[in-house]
Structure formats: C-alpha cells, structure tokens
Amino acid sequence: MPGSKPMNPAAKQDITLVIAGGGGAGALTAGELLLKAAARRGYFGLMTRAVGPQIRGGESAALLRISRAPVAAHRDMFDVLFAIDWTNYARFTGEIALAPGARVFAGADDMPQEVAAARPLPEHFDFRALLARDERPNMFTLGFLAALIGIEADIVAAVIAERFAHLGREVRARNIRAAATGAAQAARFDPLLRPPAARAPQERWLISGNQAAALGALAAGVRFAAAYPITPSSDLTEWLGPRIEALGGQLVQAEDELASINMLIGASFGGVPALSATSGPGLALMMEGIGLAVMTETPLVVIDVQRAGPSTGIPTRSEQTDLEIALYGLHGEAPHLVLAPMSVPDCLFTTAWAVELAERLQTPAIVLSEQRIGQMNMILDAPALPDMTAQRKLAQPAGDDPCLRYAATADHVAPMAIPGTAGGMHTPTGLEHDARGRPSSQPADHLAQLRRRQEKLAAFDYGDHWAHMEGEGAMALIGWGGAAAPVLEAARQCRAMGVEVRTIIPRLLAPAQPDRMAAALAGVERVLVVENSHSGQFLRYLRAHYDLPGEVRSLRHAGPAGIAAGEVRAAIADLLHIDDLKQPEAVS
Amino acid sequence: MPGSKPMNPAAKQDITLVIAGGGGAGALTAGELLLKAAARRGYFGLMTRAVGPQIRGGESAALLRISRAPVAAHRDMFDVLFAIDWTNYARFTGEIALAPGARVFAGADDMPQEVAAARPLPEHFDFRALLARDERPNMFTLGFLAALIGIEADIVAAVIAERFAHLGREVRARNIRAAATGAAQAARFDPLLRPPAARAPQERWLISGNQAAALGALAAGVRFAAAYPITPSSDLTEWLGPRIEALGGQLVQAEDELASINMLIGASFGGVPALSATSGPGLALMMEGIGLAVMTETPLVVIDVQRAGPSTGIPTRSEQTDLEIALYGLHGEAPHLVLAPMSVPDCLFTTAWAVELAERLQTPAIVLSEQRIGQMNMILDAPALPDMTAQRKLAQPAGDDPCLRYAATADHVAPMAIPGTAGGMHTPTGLEHDARGRPSSQPADHLAQLRRRQEKLAAFDYGDHWAHMEGEGAMALIGWGGAAAPVLEAARQCRAMGVEVRTIIPRLLAPAQPDRMAAALAGVERVLVVENSHSGQFLRYLRAHYDLPGEVRSLRHAGPAGIAAGEVRAAIADLLHIDDLKQPEAVS
C-alpha cells in the first residue's frame, strides 16, 4: 500500500534488511560491518549472504536481521532493501521476499518489476552524487542504515577502522567520510529501530556457525585436522588452521578427500583426536574411509556443511539433503554417529559433543551442518565453552598377553592401545577380525564383532542432549538442523496465539533413540515433519526408525529459500483447522 | 543315530553334498566337474563355494545340490560330506550344517569334533593308497560321487577331458583313471540318487549368476564396460571382456573405481550403453560419479556383487548389507534406480531390465547382486534371451534452436543429443542448471529440475516385473535377492502342509512402488521380513516407504551362512502359532 506508514508492528523491536549489489559493490562488507556495529551498540542480530556463482563480481546480497532481543533465524520477509545497484537482482527472485510496504532505498529508479510487485515504499536518491569520486557507495550504505537504527558515528567509525586497518589511514578516513555522508542523509527519514538503552557488548559474541563448530572441536580436544577445500566448508577449515596450530596441533591440506579422511584415521590411530570439514561431494569421497574407521573402531569427526545437491549442485546455497548419505551411505553394516546442530550457537555444543562421543565410543561421527547455519553470522550472549573433552578408553597392557583390541566388555567398548604403548602392539584391519584383531572369515567372529560395534552405540546413554524439546500438546512439530529455527519460531507464535504445540528437534540422528522418541511423542495425535528437502529424507528416516502416531504430514521443499516460519504456521493451521494461524507475518 | 538307514526321505530325489579339502586338494574342481557331469546326465542342481582368505591353498569346500527337479538354493543341511582332507575344516563351523545321519566319506579317521557332533555315518577308506602317486585324490572323489548318483563313466571322462584339454593327453588319462578308481569303490555303497531316465541336456544351461548378469547386459545392448578388479565381481568382468569385444564393444581395466564410473559416464554420454561391476568398497568410491550421472541424466548400470562388510569385511562371503548405500548413498536429492535379482536365472532378466530402464529413463541403475547368487553355478532350463534393448530417447534437432537437453516433457524424460548429432551441441553439468543445461543457482530452475528428475522415475509404469509374487493368504513373507530362495522354499513347504502364505520379492527397490505394494499387501494381517543383514536394512527400507499392515516381524542375521528355509518356517510357525511347521527339514 504505497504511502502507508511503516509496515510492521514489530519494526521498533526487530528489523530485517537486505543490502544488495553487483560485482564489486561491496554489499557483503557493508552488511558485515553493520552487523558488527549493531553488536557493539547492544543489539542482537544475524546475517546470511546470498551470492552468485561468480568468484568476484556477480550478484550478492547481505541479509540481516537486527533486533533488541536474541534471534535465531530470519523472518519470512524483509522490511528494508538497500540496493547499491540492481545488477542481477532478479536472480534472487524466490529467495528474498519483501514485506508488503517494505522500504526500498536505491540510487536510480529502474527498480526491477519483481521488487515493484511487492508494493514497497521506494526512496530514490542519487547517493553517488553525494560522494567524492574515491568514496565507496557501500560505506555510504553502512553509515546510512546504521544511523537509521540508531547506531552512533563513533561505533561505525571504529568498525571501519578495524576492518581496513591493513589498508592505511587514507582509505580508512575516506570510508569513514562516506559513512558520515550516509548518516547525514539518514536524518531525512524516520528511525527504523529504537536502540537499546545501554551499549552492552562485552558479554556478547559475534560468531558464525562454521567458526562455532571449529571452536567446539578445539574445546573438545581436536588437535589434528586434514581437509580439502570445498564450499561452504572452507571458511571453517581456514579459521581452524592457525588456531589449531597455536594449540600445538596441525591442519594438513590433503590432495583430495580420500586422503584427508585417511589422514584422520592415521592421526587418530596415533591417539590424537582428529576432524575434517567438507561438503556433499567431498563426503561422498570419504565414505569408504569412514567405513574403515567403523571397522577398525577409530574415532574421528567429519563436519559436512551441506549445500544444495545432487552432484556439484549449487555450491553456495543451503539444503538439508545429505541426511541419507550421512545415515546410510556406508556399505555393509556400519553403525556410526550422526549429529546435527540446530543453530549457530549449537554448532559449538554439538561439534564438541560429537568429538566426545566419537572418542568415547571409538567410532566416526558425521556432523551435519548446513550452509544456512555455517555461514550465518550471529550476535549472541557469550556461551560457556563446552567442558567435554575427548576421553578415550585406553589400554594398560600388563604382562605378555597379546592385546585384545576388540574384546567383549560390559559397555562393548574395548580398550585401545595407541602406538607407543609398550605391550599393546596390534594391527587393526578393515577385514573382519577376531578379538585380537586378526583377520577372520568365520561367521562366529563376524557376528560377535558386528554385534559389539552396534551394541556399543545402542547401549550408551546419550542423556537429554539427544533432542531439543519445547512445549506440550497433542500436536508435534519435528524438524532438524536449519529447519529448527522456523519450527521453533512458528511454535512460539502458535503458543502466543493460544495454540499448544510441542517441538522435537533431534540433535542425535544416529543411533536412533526409539525409547526417547516414544516418550517425547506420548499423547501426540498429529505430527508435522519439517525439512528443507524435496523427497522427504527426514520423513523417511523418522518412519524407518520411529512409530509416528496419528496423522502425519510433511512440510518440505528443497532449495536455497529454506523453510519460512509462516509456512510452518500455515501447515499447522491446516492440520488443526485454525485459520487464524495463517496470517502472513505474526508477531514474533 | 549311527547305524540308521539313509537320512532323508528326499534322498532319492535330491541330494546335497560337500566336497572339502585344504590347500591344493582340488575340492572346487571336483565339485565343478561333478556338477557339469550331473547336468549332462539330466539332473538339475547348483553349486556354491566356500573358501578361506588364502590366494592358493587354505581351506575350501564345494557345496552342491543335485536334484531331479529344478532347484534354486541349497537345502539347510548337507546329506553327504567327502573330505579329501580335514585341513582347517573347523573354519566352516557355522556355515556348513550336516544333516543328522549324514554320510561322511574321508580318508582318515581324525574326523573333527564338530563333524562327529552331527552324528553322521562315517565311512573311512584310505583312497590315497588306491591311487598311483601321480593320480589326484580329487579326481577319485569326482568319480566316486558321480557313480553314487548314477552318472556313467563316459560322461565323467568327457568332462575331465574338456577341463584338462590344455594340459595334454597324459594328464587327462591320469585323471580319468583316478575317477574310474573312485567309481569302482562306489560299488561298495548303495546309490544315493536315482538318475533321470534320459540324458536331456541340450535344452539346459549351466551358468553362474555373474555370467547371467553379464549376458543380460550384453543382450540389452551394453557395449562399453570399465571396471577395477574386486572380489566377488571380477569373474563377471573377466567373463564379459572377450565377449563384449567380440560384439564390437570394449572393456577397460580402470586405475580405480573413481575412474571406471567416470569412464562409463563418458561412454554413455557418447551414446554407448555402459556397465561396471564391483563390490561394496568399490561402490563406495563410485557414489560421487553415480550422483553426477543422476544430475546430468546419463544412463549407466553398476552391478554390486555384495560381500560381507563393513569395510573390506569378508571379501569371499555373501551378505545383503549394501542395500542402504545403494538406495541412499548419494548426497543431495538423487533419485535413481535400484534393482535386485532374486536368483541365478533372474540375474539375466534383471540386469537386462536395468539396462533398459537406465537407458529409457536416462539415469543410473544399481543392480544389487550378491556373492551367494553371483558365484552360484546352476543347471537350469535354457532361458530365452531377454528381448529388451536399450532405447534412449534421442534428440532430432531441427533448425537453429539451442538444444533443450533438460526440457519439460509429458513423461519428464527429455530427448538427449549425443555427440555427433548436428545442432545438438550442449554441455551437461553437475551444477544445477536450466532447461538448456546452463548452470543456474536460481531456486526456480533447481525446483523444476529436481522435480523432473524425480517425476520421470515416479511416473514410469514398471509393470508386473517390479516384484515376484506367489500365493495368497493373510500372512506375507517379504524378502529380496538371495533371501528369496529360502523364503520361496519355506512358503512352498508351508503350502504343502496346508498353510497359506503369500510371498513378495521386490525386484525394483527404487523407486519404491507404494501403490503396487499396497495392492500386494491387501488383506494381509501378518508380515515376516527376511534378510541377510544384522541391523535390518531391508526392514527399515520397507517401513520408510510402505505401510506394513498388522503384526510385523523381522527374521534376519548377517554373515556367510545366509538364511535357511527352516528358519523361515520356524518364524512363520511362531507368528502363526503352528508348531508343526517347525520340524527340522520338511519335504521339498
């Protein structure tokens, strides 16, 4: 509705913004600095990025949400769009939805049709004319938007100065000038957000999911890593490199993923907790090695930052479609661990937990992260570092008895002698073997070891961390990973409207926890399964391992856009026949 | 019961024999020649082999069943054991069960404890003393057993002569002599089997599952193959090599499985139907390439001759535990075909069908065979060659329009231009793409292509071949692949005892056929799922894709011994509370 007043009752609490621009416009830099400035000002918030396939140039957009309260995901629609230019903006159709009456700031009035269709409030001003030739428009954008959400100039100047520290005084000053010009222009508009009373940053962190995962791994004791570059996991590995070294560990760039997984096996056999990060195509190449780790009971952790598939797919975009390869992609009977973090901060916990479980249970763990979480930057209350550390059951050989590396024990985990341990000599093998690890093709040995490898995982008590649960009621929402955020958000909205729902977000996907799931589902009459996949991999998984009571519905689609909380609410509305829940953007 | 009369009421119709011996004893050769001689005599029958990990030497056993009627699998127990020697016979414990009162022929009386425990009728005679120094005991064994089942000396002499044709007259004569000595000794015993009236061999074949699969592929038009050696698939490939060449095609020994799968892609992109054979570890390495074939819609067929896993596992032994990697082992949403032959002759049909479907639907097909079937040699009525041939929907470009390689069509299959087709130039890519095949990261293209790739498989009418079904009744047995034989045998035994059961053996595992399965299960109140796996991969698959009515039980175990028909009957007895069904070995 052109001309109507600001669009959203929540606008004073919480705002969503897009900064878009073509090659070299610097939209992402502007977004990152805006988020950092917002954090310093005392806001919560988050940012994700949408980029095209080009290495440099091409279209790109920073998607931000800035809020006075903690937030875990985007809202369904964006309130503000600042187009530094409109290059290839059309490619974001289907990915970026503008709220009706959204505010659009742009330099020229060639607004694309699909933007106009959202009936926004366009504000054209030729900001390039306001800038000196060497001043950068994205710094104008930063200053302008920062001012509109009440961030003071000193904060903006500080984040600019830090970011361009390596480029010299001149550049810094020029960028600060451009931001100031933006801030001055902002005075023409009503503020978009009322900032918190205090600048309260010290107990806050600004961190991405990939960084949090790497930090979790270090906290749990990982001191060896090997990886081969692949989007969107490389930033995790590159963050890890210098830090693991500073902790006395190492990162190797392997020649391929077959090498990296086998290097992990070597290091872990040597007693050093080991980790790799990859994405779908790399995981596919690691499966044979992961199976070897299952068979030889060698702990290790692989983080798969999922991207859209199949095959090379869409390397820069998110999806939840490596679930089945992670669960089932090993040949033979190969029980192992699969875990999934449900948010940026949960990457810290879940990765640390994965390391701890892998070490304790002597088996590989696959952590299914996804681009949506891994490359999301988030402001959050500083978490405690997980106090889990790798605890491997080590052998203390005594006397001349041969090492019983694969002996039957009460908890089915056999003590492991690592090289250097006198008297513990043995040779793990990918062949089936007896309790001493000697190759055996006898059915009895095979069955005994198959059973033990499965039982050690099945019998372990994983405690309450297996899933995150909220709420009560006869309607259950089940989601995982990046689909947790819209599920939880929709559930809260439902509750706010008086509709009871419960949410179950399994963090431990394998081994399945039938008893715990049955307890979690007690009294449930309707189930809604939510996932970012086309064929319903998560639904199939749930059906295979659990008894889902009553009416079961699936809400799913693949692709970069992900699942919106509004869609979840609409699906609940359908299931419960409550039309009220369908209104486009409920108060959050 | 020592001293009692021949052990089995079926013995005159059908006999099961083991020929065992240590390194160099030639047990397998004796078994192969005995089977061939039996075929010439007009018998049906089959043979499998159990061998240790040694390359040469080590323990080995030929397991035979010889019958007047067609047979598809072993019986649960063996009636006759001929031990050329007892070397490492103990390793077969748990794999070879002797029937109570089985006849054991052996050269010395150091019969192992576990054999004695079966209370057999041992017949010791020092046959080595009867042989000249250069005559081979396994030829004695051959002649002896052949005579006991009524095979005439001329047949035995002929098969020996053919087998040792390359070794010269001298060797052949010596072997024939040893066999004759055996035949003479046989006169001391009652005959074990009454031979058929006529020698009726001409319309019979003697063929292994691996050979049948390769033949099926050739019949369906495969003219390019690439593979890397791996047990137990190498004999398939090695049989294929000279034949595919004689048909104008080629086989390449690739440097690894990553190369072989990608060579298939190249050849198939070039328009030539292509196939590879491998086993679990090799399949694991092929998954990335298979995903590429899904994405680029390049037909190809991979036969996985399953062996016991995980990892290197037990390379020479059978198991049904690559089901999940075959179904789910690709990253991203990657719909493809998975088929499984249920018997030796069915390898011919199912492989040909897989080629036909892959070509028609432009997608990779995985054929899950298993060592039990692939390396089983069987006498059967000569089958007709499948009259399916690869039919690929080819593009006929006209005018200057760019090739719409991935266009929407009524059957969701887009015409494919192969190199050499004027006007059809395009570049398939593992990246997501638009209808022209140009890389695209747009959600709309992604969704359209995801949908088309799934729909072309889902919408196709696979007809009645999707499963083999027998019988009626409220009790359903569901099995697959090598578990089909004991399931079908048990079902027939139940029917013979007046108990109605129906059997469903899906041949097409992916895409799942929910409507057909629902129809097949209509009226069913109890389901027994049978598989040769430890964790129940097939059960999980069925639960994920189908609604199994009523009470569902799983009968499963992993490992070389496989599933016995008697176990299936016992499980049915439990489910139906009919104790009669439990008697050890029912009439077949």
Add this chain to the structure above:
Amino acid sequence: MTEIIKPADYKSDLKPVWCPGCGDFGVLAAVTRAFAALELEKHQTAVISGIGCSSRLPAYLDTYGYHGVHGRALPVATGLKLARPDLTVVVTGGDGDMYSIGAGHFIHACRRDVNMTLLVMDNRVYGMTKGQPSPTTGPEVTHPMSTADVRARPFNALATALVAGAGFVARGFSGDPDGLARIITEAIRHPGFAVVEILSPCVVYRPEQKQWKHQVRRDALIPAADLNAALELAMNGDEMATGILWREKRERQAPTPPTARTDVAAIAEAFRV
C-alpha cells in the same frame, strides 16, 4: 563446408563467470582459434572438464561439452573417446583438478595414450574455492589451510607427463592466444595423448601473475631430440618458457573401430550343457 570458419563460431552464447582479467579468457580465445584452424566440426568435437574456474570453459564453446566432477575429467574423456573414436576429444581443467585430486588419472592417462588433448590452465592456486595453494604453488606461499610442518615440492607437470609416457608435451601462455592456439592445434593433431600446460593467471588470488606477460619467454621450447633431453629440460628448465617440449615421432594407426564378430545368441550357446 565451404564457408570460412571463424573462431567466434565456436563460442556459445553463455557469458563466462570469470573475473575481469582472468587468464582463462585467453585460453578460450586460443581454443576457438585452434578449432577454427583445424576446421573441426562443432558436433564432432567434445570438450570435457572437471570443476574449477578453468573447468567452466566447455560451456563457453558451441561444441559438445561435459562439465563433470572435480578431478575426473580424464576418465570421462577416456570413456568417451574409446566409445566414440570418431570424435575429437579435448580435456580442460585447472592445476587443482588435474594435479591434486586428479593426479592419479593424469598419470594413467599419459600411460594409456588414448588419442586426446589435455589443456591444464595452471594458475598455481585454487581459484574457484578462493585462493588455497595447489600442487604447483611454491613453498613460499603460506595459507591458513595448511599449517602442518610439510613443505611440499611443486608438482612438475611436464616432467611427470614425460615420465608417465605422454607423447606430446608442451607449455603455452594464455596471454599469447595466437601462440597458444598454434600449440593446441599441434596437440590435437598429435595421434595420441597430448599434454599442454598453460600458464593462465588468476588475477584475483595471485595478482603477481599479472607480471607473467613480462616474464614469459615465448617459443623458447623446441621439441627435444630425445626423451632424456626433454626430461632434463623439464626438470631444470625455465618455467616461463613456452613452446613444444616433446613430440614423440611415431606412426600411429587410427585404432580400428571395434566391430562385431558374433552375436549375443551365439555367445549364450556356450552355456548349453
């Protein structure tokens, strides 16, 4: 065809995703010039690649192409050429694609000597994944991706190709598209597996490579007299010298296309008892 074939005829209508100034534009130009010089029929030509900036090249040509997965272009091309000996098959890729994840296939393709041409666009970096070192990166480059106390020696593509058995080995420069086109033309004419290592700057992650245009010594390589001489030059020679280093003299028959000598029914007869 009687019309004159122009290099531009071989270009598709797809706009490259490459960064402005990327060396790969020059390689694309050289490839089209070579194709035009050879008057290749577009529909009888296939260009196969893996993954990387360089591996995007096939889609920019109006021939057949195949853009496979990372590191596996050579097996795809091998399968295609064996199945379809009538086609001209060219393979393109980067130093990561061919020398790191694809190193095994590189060696085996040289050994196998199937008649096709490999163009490696070597920028001594992983361009597409944003700057990690590749096997041809010198030990002077440090990167957060690798901290281990290992200083890998750069991969010597020319020497490795010679040792593995490639019959045609050359080096070109993307900044000299005409010279490069001549080399590619000869490589395609060579009746066996031909390797062309191409210096192709990554202006974004290795901006110092912009200087290559001043450092390259054009046509400094001429075919060596024997394999030992070629190998010695490859081991100790000037890394900035372009030209053809090695060209094995041989008469090679075009392999006879496979022909059928029997039919399936006849083969099946062997199973009769």
Add this chain to the structure above:
Amino acid sequence: MTEIIKPADYKSDLKPVWCPGCGDFGVLAAVTRAFAALELEKHQTAVISGIGCSSRLPAYLDTYGYHGVHGRALPVATGLKLARPDLTVVVTGGDGDMYSIGAGHFIHACRRDVNMTLLVMDNRVYGMTKGQPSPTTGPEVTHPMSTADVRARPFNALATALVAGAGFVARGFSGDPDGLARIITEAIRHPGFAVVEILSPCVVYRPEQKQWKHQVRRDALIPAADLNAALELAMNGDEMATGILWREKRERQAPTPPTARTDVAAIAEAFRV
C-alpha cells in the same frame, strides 16, 4: 635394552596367508632384519598398508600396524607420522595398491616429504584378486579384464618418485633378504620420505618371475651424483638392478613437535564483540 635384538623378535604369531614360495616372505624377513639392525622399539614402530597380498605384511610383525583400505596407506601413514613424529613409520603395499589406485597419493607423498619409508612389493600383477595386470605389467601381457585398444606403458616407479621429489629412491629384491634389509635400513635412516621398490615374485600368477633370482643384478645401483643422472638411469637403466639409486644430501632438522602457545579460552576471546 641390553639384550640382543633378533629379527625373529619382530615377528607376530600369525601365520601368513601367502602362497608357498611367494616373494613377500623374503620381504618380511628383510623388514625384521632391518628393524633388528636399527634396534627399533617394537611399540614405537608402526607399519601401515592398504589391501593386497603384500599389504598383509603388517599383521605378521609384532609392532603396531594398520591394514587399511586399498590404495590409501600413504595418507594413513602421513596422518600418523604428522600427529606422532616420535614413531618410526613404514608403509608397505603392492604395485596395484601404490601405483594404480594409489598413484595420486604416491606422488603427493613424494612431494610432501614426510619422514617415513615406503616399501612397494612389485610383482607386476594383482595377486590378491587373482592375476589382473597392474601398472607395472608390460604390454605383452593380455588379460580378459582389458580388451580396449589401449596399450598402457608400464609405470616407472623410480623415475616418478624422483620427479615428484622423493629424497631417497632404491630398488631391492625379495630373494636377497640381506641386501634388501640393508637398503631398508638406510631408507628408514633417511630423514625424509624414502621409496624402496622391491621386486617380489608372485609365483602363482607370474610363475616366470621365479627366474628373477637369476636375472637380478645385486647392488648394481649406487647413489647417483645428481638428480639428472639418477633420472636418466631410472628412465633407461636396467630394471633388474638393485641398490640405492638416489639419496639427496641434506641436513634435515627433526621437525619440532608442535607445541601449544595458547589455550582455547584465549582463542574464543576473539569473538567478543
């Protein structure tokens, strides 16, 4: 330890699955002699392998071992040695394992130059899978596994190792366990990646290799003066000559074991706003 260490002390109680007469028995003997000569502590020694008859060797030793999957022994060993520089790490495998499926890792291990020793038991055949040709099989051998019109040139392990950067390259013969033990001893002493190619007959699938004992020219290789000379010999030399072909002279510091300079809490501080 003051007792005298005997080669037999390094043997485990497991009986080899090898065929009678297999060359690999000689390699096992040589390895135990070399270990004894070096007085290696059993629990400080790890022997890593892939899959193949030759790769069964580690289990026959009473040291630590790891019998991984086909072709990946070198990465396993690299991870182990980097994580545990205090261990002596030896890698064993066959010509299929190391030169076919493992060819890429072979090259990268030579480049990376991690301090460990590779023993390749080359019988020019895939023994374990019953006789298929390997990369070192000559073109004269035909086999039903490959009909394609390709005549691959045999893989030249010594030359490839030299070109890729290995600092120690030698050839031994299983039929001369003492000579082989001396070579292995030197290889383990070499402070970097050492490659020992071992002629080890497969008496079952290549019975003609039983003649190798008459053909091998023991100690005919002595370290070449420079890399070019070594390479020329590797390219054109006698394939039956044993000895050390190349030994790079260098002072190599034992890499300083990684030490921690900070703790995780301090690293996490960087995330504070």
